[in-house]
Amino acid sequence: MFSAFCLTAPNSGSGKTTLSIGLMRLLAKKNAVQAFKCGPDYIDTSYHNTASFRTSYNLDTWLMGEEEVQAVFQDKTKNCDIAIIEGVMGLFDGKFQKKAETKRKIPSIPGSTAHIAQILSLPLIMVIDCKGMAQSISAVVRGFYEQSKEYGLNLAGIIANNVGSEKHYAMLKESLETWNLPPLLGYLPKNSTASFKERQLGLSHIFRTNPNLEKNIDELAAILSEHIDIEKLLSVTQYAPPSFDIPARPIKTSLKISKAPKIGIAYDEAFCFYYPQNIEALKRMGYACSFFSPLKDKKLPNVEALYFGGGFPEIYAEKLSKNTQLRTEIKNFAEDYGDIFAECGGYMYLCSSLKIKSDTKSKTKKETVPAQKVTEQAKTKQYPLCNVFQATATMGNKLRSLGYREGIFLEKPFFWQNGQKTFHGHEFHWSDIELHAKYDPFLEVNQKPFGIRYKNVFASYMHFYFAHLLT
Known part of the structure; x- marks a missing residue:
């Protein structure tokens, strides 16, 4: 049953x-x-x-x-x-x-x-x-x-x-x-x-x-x-699965080489937002997936591409920043035209720095002042990050954007193999990113530029489900 x-x-x-x-x-x-x-x-x-x-x-x-x-x-x-x-x-x-x-x-x-x-x-x-x-x-x-x-x-x-x-x-x-x-x-x-x-x-x-x-x-x-x-x-809740009429969709890949290229996927406490179907799709395309930790590893794995998902870089900003050896390797990888794809938290990590404001509250003890009165003093800490993009990510205290998104590709990331130009995605973030240099967008959402591209690096606040678009 x-x-x-x-x-x-x-x-x-x-x-x-x-x-x-x-x-x-x-x-x-x-x-x-x-x-x-x-x-x-x-x-x-x-x-x-x-x-x-x-x-x-x-x-x-x-x-x-x-x-x-x-x-x-x-x-x-x-x-x-x-x-x-x-x-x-x-x-x-x-x-x-x-x-x-x-x-x-x-x-x-x-x-x-x-x-x-x-x-x-x-x-x-x-x-x-x-x-x-x-x-x-x-x-x-x-x-x-x-x-x-x-x-x-x-x-x-x-x-x-x-x-x-x-x-x-x-x-x-x-x-x-x-x-x-x-x-x-x-x-x-x-x-x-x-x-x-x-x-x-x-x-x-x-x-x-x-x-x-x-x-x-x-x-x-x-x-x-x-x-x-x-x-x-x-x-x-006994269930007899219906017969779904699902056409076969074999992967058609342009990876015409004898040895499977390796893709390094950042995966740890700071970067943990991945659809498992996406990882499985990369494997079906012919990529050999190698996982590494931006928090703990000092060197990148021997790979031809990198994938940074979303997560909680703001919580681990100090530890990520202190790992200067890996940050330098990622910067050099990007400058050498290595393929990189980054979503949301991964996008933040590739910026020059991350600002985090912490509010400290102190209540006055004077009886003449209402007990509800609170004095707030904002302290800002700034953590150097990978500096692939000349940009500052700032963590906010409220939701900046949430919802489904649809648009078109102006330029496609390295693994996007099919001819489809449109996409569906999802956006959810509490941070903002201020660019200090001009970068070309690689997406268009509501007829407005979205995401940025530098050499072979593609990054945005968009979370993609791409497992079904690789045919």
Whole structure:
């Protein structure tokens, strides 16, 4: 018996990630569990990897396209017993489309959990935060149940979060039964002992978690085993995979050499935002991938190209800056026309320096001044970095840009082998970069230049999914 389901919710913050992690660990103890994450998320997948003991993969219909989502899901679920797909935001939240942009009466919503469930025919399990709620759960579920049917979706069951007591749970369950709605499969008690630290991007990346992570995940799994009817969950989510009509897309590479070129991929606590499909695609193209750490390694590996993903260079700025030997090697590699591709945090690392402002707050003790009055003094530290670009990256204290992006290539990076000129990408950053020299852009977004190119170095704030564009 094969089960697969998409764990969704009415909105962000309902407990999808916590439930996903706990269920993955609980079920992975006796089954092969394949994890997925809807949307362009790097953080949650890092937890999935640990909880499920397998690599988690992103699914995003807007970023990847429907066929690619189907191809990835079909390929990665070949040898597993259970597939758990963690949704993104609320069930129907995705890239906004005006009604006039589609001919469908009820349009699909690209990038949404609903769209993923549609094209994969996945049953839905909805997590609802029931703090301060009892009989009203039926009104919430009824709305999502009816709208799900309009989209051809199967809302198969409900899991309640933040349940205060067995009496509270009984009230929730009775309300759903009264209205003949999908069953309540269990709950996560209020004030559960397992906790996960949060920061700007939600959960901290797996590299930065506390040493008790494994213990916390096991505790969470134990709690769920007591409060969720796992047999019923697997029963209502039995899954017969549809036959996807996916055309074969063999890699057509222009790498006509006898020995595979090597690409060095920066991977450590500072640079950890990569779609695993992208790494796999580079290997299929013929690249031999060699991983190195800008934090720890003093020398570059013997490679013909470099790839710097996003991550947290601002957190490790001092340590990155102190590694002068590697910074010099990267600078020389660029000046010698080595191929380099950098996304977001990698773009920051290639700048001349990184500025970070730290706010120190001190409260006055004078009784004549209100206790709420706070004096702020901003201290700025500047860390020298690779100096490939004459530019200064400045870390801000608020989000600078977030969202899907689409545009065209003015010039293509070294590995972009196909003839397609358009691209879909995702942007998310808290920093700004000030250029101190003129550089040509290599992208155009909304008819405006985007990203910069220097010799054979391509860098921007864009995160690309390029696994399906290398044909």
